[in-house]
Amino acid sequence: MKSIELDSVSKAYGNETVLLDFSLDIEPGERVVLLGPSGCGKTTILRLVAGFIKPDSGSVSLDGQVVSRDKRILVPPQHRKLGMVFQDLALWPHLSVRGNLEFGLRAKGISKNEREAKTQKTLELVGMGGYGHRKPDELSGGQQQRVALARALVLEPKVLLMDEPLSSLDLELNRRLRKELVRLQEKLEITLLYVTHDREEASHIATRTISMEKGRISSN
Amino acid sequence: MQKRTISYMVVAVFLLIGLAPVLSMLINSIVAEGRFSLGAYSSVLTSARQWNLMAHSAVLSLLVSTFATCLGVPLGLLLGKTDLPFKKTLTALFVIPLLIPPYIIAVAWVDFLGIQHLKGLWACVLVLSSAFLPIPMLLTMIFLRTINPRLEEAARLVSGWAGVLKTITLPLILPGILLGGIVVFLLTFGEFGVPNFLRYDVFAVESFTQFSAFYNFKAATASSVPLALVTLLVLLVEARFLRERTYQIRPTPDSIQSSTSIRLGKEKHFWLGMASLLAMALVIVPLLVLLLRSEGLNSYTQALERAGHSMVRSVTYAFWGATLLTIMGFFLGYIIHTKALAFWRSVDSFTIFLFALPATVIGIGLISLWNTPWTNFVYGTAAIIILGYLAKYTALTSRIMVTQFAQVPASMEEAAHISGAGWARTMFFIVAPLAKRGLLAGWIVAYIFSIRDTGISMLVYPPGHETLPVRIFTLMANGSEQLIAALCVLMIAATLVPAAILWSVPRLLAKRKVP
Structure with a gap:
């Protein structure tokens, strides 16, 4: 297929x-x-x-x-x-890095504990484990790319x-x-x-x- | 050099028109018989009645801004974010109440329900909420267009529209929603026509009455200052919390924009029905009531006999007011957009402060400054009315021009300079033609706000210069219902017909050019 x-x-x-x-x-x-x-x-x-x-x-x-x-x-x-990474990344400026990743998980009705675990795991996968609390405008260009990728991947x-x-x-x-x-x-x-x-x-x-x-x- | 000199001159003229009256009023309020005195203030501040009036004003403003926002934001979403049929027609209908003096809507509702059923706080809330509903509605629609559609698309990959609206769209346009609420609050706070007509005592009526009924200028001035202070306080809060929260504002091509609209599907007819019902209740019924109440040609003949001159004056003053407002807005908008002067932000804030300032305060300020034997050429002529328009409404044209200039690439101006043109030539032959849409939109908005103005005109009009809204307001005391209704219809026509013609002509000409 x-x-x-x-x-x-x-x-x-x-x-x-x-x-x-x-x-x-x-x-x-x-x-x-x-x-x-x-x-x-x-x-x-x-x-x-x-x-x-x-x-x-x-x-x-x-x-x-x-x-x-x-x-x-x-x-x-x-x-x-699907996951998607946009040309301008489209990170939601009013949400933290964690909030950006959790939005999709929340929409899927995933429990809080599981959400936190999945978010942390995905952030670590892209090397951004310690940046969950930051807002997108507090990150460098490369870090923003990684967050955008993490957001696209978090829902597997x-x-x-x-x-x-x-x-x-x-x-x-x-x-x-x-x-x-x-x-x-x-x-x-x-x-x-x-x-x-x-x-x-x-x-x-x-x-x-x-x-x-x-x-x-x-x-x- | 030329740019800086002209910029300074424009700002100096605007300060003379806007700041000088406010300062003059302040000075007058603290000087009695040539000496410093706070007597006028002590009588205002120690009076329980004054505090009670202030509480009335605050309650009314809070209720109106809450109702208008709660209704205006969903309406803005429906008209600005969905594929609802007849969106343009509905939007135009909902905007009409904002284009006419609010007391005309009050007259229509009173004609419909009778004054015995429509008076007091809740009557004012009903009338003013419907009059100011377009503000949060339009601001919601405008802010929706500034959202980068990618932000919503990224959310749509994982959520339905309900989740996207709640978590992404609404938080992104929150500054616009709050701004709408604040503007409605300030406009209600300064409104005296409707509370006066519907018999609900508020602070703005007090300062008007002190001047026009008792001719107690000191008391009128002293009671204006709290209004100015509340306005300043609310604007400072707005500046502190909202100005920096504009996020990613970027226009998008239509082809991409269309993908972010919500498809209503089978619910389309339900929402169309709901929006139509609301338009019927808030706009069509009041206008129809006025039309029916005016009872034929006789009333209109009588209306033209008794107020025909006022109507001509209104159109003439609004024409000149709009033209001067457009010129002032063009230059101030340019100064703000290009940050041509170090204090451009103060200029911007001051225009907004004057717009938010209750009309009675500006009116009393103008009288305070210009009512001298040496300045009668201003105070005794229509110039005083037009100065009032310029003081109060410049923010509208300057903000429209700032938005327009943002769409003109700086390279256009630079290319003109490289070609050897000086600043004035570049402004006249390059910048102004490129900004013509903004100039036209600014002129129309300025015309509408000038012709509907009641607050300033009512206080400052010299004998023989009564405008139509003032004439209607004074005739309301002893004129027949039919006559008042006919005058209100004429007022609406004088506002909407020229604006609609000006709006349509360039579009029709543009269509003709298409092969």
Whole structure:
């Protein structure tokens, strides 16, 4: 069974077609990188998989279940069992690091003791064990990246979506974090769909790289 | 150099218009027969009646801000965050009460229910809550648009909308919600038209009565100062706790924004019904009552005979007031946005202080400053009314311009300088055209607030310069119900028709250009 499957998906914003008849299969545990210039449709694919937007035509499936099809969202984002790291990280500024991680656990009705244990364990996994009480704006850029990753992982998703998460970091930090990302992905055995425009970053992370241009796959 | 000089001049003019009257009033209140005296204050502070009035004002303001916020925020969420049909129409309907003087809404409700059923505290709460409901509603809608949609999307991956709203969205817009509550509190605190009409004694009525009924200027001034102090205190609290809590404010492209709206699905019709019912109760019924009560052409002919001149004056003064307010707001907004002067923050805070200050206080301040034999060219003409508009409403146009300037990249101005243009030329040919939408919006808002102004005009209008809201207010004592209703309808038309035309014309012209 495929972990992620896009079947003949098209998507347009107004008159501008972003994806045209786009198909993609991703096996469980794969690290797939979508590589391409700005505006080629990479982020649109992540947002379709996450369920933030619906396809104009075609279908999106996760673990064999159709979650969106032909202008309809069949499974809302919160029921897709996904983790996502956004380009600007989207850490909630009014919540502490712990609060950022606990929000999803609370929404799932997990007990307080279990919440605390899972939060602490995940923070330690990304090397942020001692930072739970801090607010996002009290962290460095690299620390914020780790918290965003921890928040995406705390619910133990089967699929992790990442939208150019390292693009704003300096080269040294970028290299260090992508190594850690690969280590974590292998340890947790989750499927990774990663978007970037950086060829070097793609070559270090991907088990498969898909190059995109104008809403189509240019090489796979 | 040119920039700094003009900036200083604009601020100096604004201080003369806004600060000088307040200072003059303060000085007048502590000087008696050329000597320092706190006599006026001691009579205010030792009177149990005055304290009782202050308590009435506080209770009324608290109740109105609570009701308006509790209703306005959910309404703002419904209109600003969901895919409810007819959102624009409903929003426009709910905003109407804010655009007309609140006492007109009181007249409509009294016509509907009768004064025997509608008087006292709760009547004032009903009328003022519906009049000020648009403030928390609009602020909620505006703050919702400033939330980075990624913050909500990150939450939607793990929670339904109820959880997202409760834990992410509402805490993020909390500063906007509190700001709405504070603005409603201050506007209610300074409101005297509605409590006066619905027979509920409050402090603002006291300072107005001391001046207009007893012509006791010392007592009027002394009773204005507590109003100013409460305003200052509330604004200081707002500045301390809210100003820095704006979080990540960033506009987003429409394509992304649309993904953060809540789809109501099958509940769409239920919520549309609820919003329509509320609009019917708070807006349509009062307006219909006025229309029906005015009973045909005769009342309107009589209304135009008795108040036609006032109507023309109102439109004229509001036109000039709005034009000058737009110019002042343009320059002050620019100074605030670019931090052109070291004390830009004080300028911003002072415009807000004057806006929040009860109209009676500004009115008494203006009289205190300009009522001298040498300044009769101001005090004895319409200029005094327009100065009042400028003092009270500049915050509206300057804040609109700050928002507009934030959307104009600094590089536009820099490119003009590189091309050899001086500051004045750049402002006139580059910055102003780029900010034209803000200028238009500012002019419309300034026109509406100027024409609906009752508090300042009522105190300062010279003989022969009575505006329409003042004329209606005075006719309410002895005019027939039909005449008053017709005048209220004319007042609403004089406010909304020019504003609606100005709002629509650029849009229609823009549509024509599309091939």
